[in-house]
């Protein structure tokens with residue numbers, strides 16, 4: 001069918017900050033969006049699924065500085081580098097149609113035009129910003145919005161901020177936003193509406209600061225150099241620039257906008273349900289149909305965050321348990337609109353109970369019996385029984401129930417319906433006891449074929465409905481069931497008889513092997529510890545010396561010495577001759593084999609450390625009274641040496657201890 005004849009569905013994830021590697025919480029949101037996009041494609045929609053990265057802002061600029069690279073190099077590494085964001089979405093089988101990076105040229109140019117439009121309209125004006133700023137959240141707050149003086153989102157300290165800045169007239173839109181939230185289904189779940197209205201709108205919406213001058217890593221305001229556009233303005237419009245708004249890169253704005261739904265985490269509902277519609281109103285653009293604020297995955301009751309060190313790495317879980325098992329667990333276990341506690345135990349438990357035991361066994365027992373009794377191909381004869389009615393009734397009602405939940409983004413409930421049927425089918429095996437019928441296939445062939453067909457057909461229909469959640473595994477399941485293309489469609493999930501009457505099955509690999517809980521938990525713990533250990537030592541370590549007793553050690557007399565003169569020793573490639581002030585009033589001479597590391601003239605005037613109670617030694621005919629301390633290590637097999645230097649304020653002769 002042509003794209004324009006299908007109903008369009010435009011769905012987005014938030015665009016992620018590439019400030020750290022992503023964790024299971026980010027994966028949760030993207031997997032949910034992917035399952036919804038796949039469901040909509042299955043149900044015949046023309047889907048555009050957008051995700052991407054939100055790459056500007058002070059946090060990224062600071063992180064790049066810390067890492068000693070440019071902000072662009074920093075984000076490139078996290079987005080495109082090994083095990084970066086693109087790799088993760090590829091691994092997780094995310095089917096996004098488009099990926100936007102806010103550093104893409106077309107986006108940057110479009111943001112400049114958008115900012116100018118709102119300015120020309122009078123909705124953006126220049127003023128002075130005095131308030132509080134939460135750096136990790138990149139959020140401005142007024143004094144009254146702080147909670148006990150801290151950022152109301154993350155609870156961290158905020159800093160004073162004052163600078164010339166542009167403001168967006170958010171206050172002008174307060175009434176329209178309140179009406180939108182209270183009197184339409186724009187924001188879901190409904191519980192989030194009260195929070196927005198009571199915490200943000202009723203206390204009075206203040207104009208929003210939308211430019212910054214204290215850092216440069218952002219979209220420049222092209223008509224006022226020195227200002228960069230506030231990162232949230234830059235970020236929110238990604239949903240429209242990625243369709244081609246005010247740029248030539250894409251040409252889908254008229255077709256896909258407004259978005260059907262933005263999936264966002266609960267802490268960014270404020271930006272999506274107040275600031276975003278207000279700016280769209282200013283731009284006189286249609287509003288998205290819905291913002292859905294999902295809950296957080298918690299670890300030990302708290303939000304995962306890199307700074308707390310409690311993040312769960314999706315790579316480790318996907319590699320250990322399989323991508324589909326992880327995708328399934330995330331949406332089967334946690335109600336999408338509420339917070340949920342992540343644990344490895346519940347992940348393994350879900351895999352073992354739902355996937356290995358219920359679904360895996362249903363498939364393997366049924367295909368094994370079809371093989372054993374009929375050589376893999378069912379005969380056409382049938383004999384129905386009253387025992388079949390309940391199972392067949394449940395299967396007939398399944399697609400409708402599933403659809404009702406999916407349309408409300410209630411993934412957990414949709415999956416619960418499918419698993420009720422799978423459990424019922426396993427019970428049906430016990431009730432019909434095909435192994436008893438199989439004792440006399442000649443006499444019971446029609447009945448036995450009916451029982452097995454009912455089981456295969458039930459599994460097929462459940463498989464269709466599980467496809468959005470576990471796409472790769474369901475393809476394998478269909479292959480084992482002998483389901484052709486037409487028996488994998490949404491339409492076929494409402495019609496009994498998708499499999500041929502004389503269907504041929506193949507007993508294939510075990511799709512969901514059972515996991516040994518204790519062994520897996522131990523492996524996860526080892527992986528966690530390995531991830532926490534430094535990747536490799538910063539330098540090649542010299543082995544530790546043998547122990548020395550304390551009394552011997554304290555006899556060593558280390559003193560600060562100042563270099564009065566330093567020169568190369570004639571005929572020696574290595575030796576430098578130091579004349580040192582050691583605080584005694586009499587110059588001390590030390591020879592040191594460091595000529596390949598220092599130029600003598602660079603050391604004059606420096607404060608070094610020497611051991612001064614060694615007996616004098618003759619070197620190249622000269623006395624050396626003591627030794628200078630230096631730090632020595634190897635880099636790529638090359639020896640490096642640095643003299644120990646101390647602050648010039650410390651007088652010559654000061655004792656070290």
Ligand code: ME8
Pocket residue numbers: 013014015016017018024025026028029054235236238263264265266267268295296297298303304
């Ligand atoms: O907020 N559980 O980016 P982000 C569930 N760049 N969801 C979680 C989570 C958890 N433990 N941790 C994070 C941003 N998330 C902005 C978005 S959109 C125009 C700009 C979710 O990388 C979080 O709630 O900090 C958010 O929806 C998403 O990951 C991206 O977070």
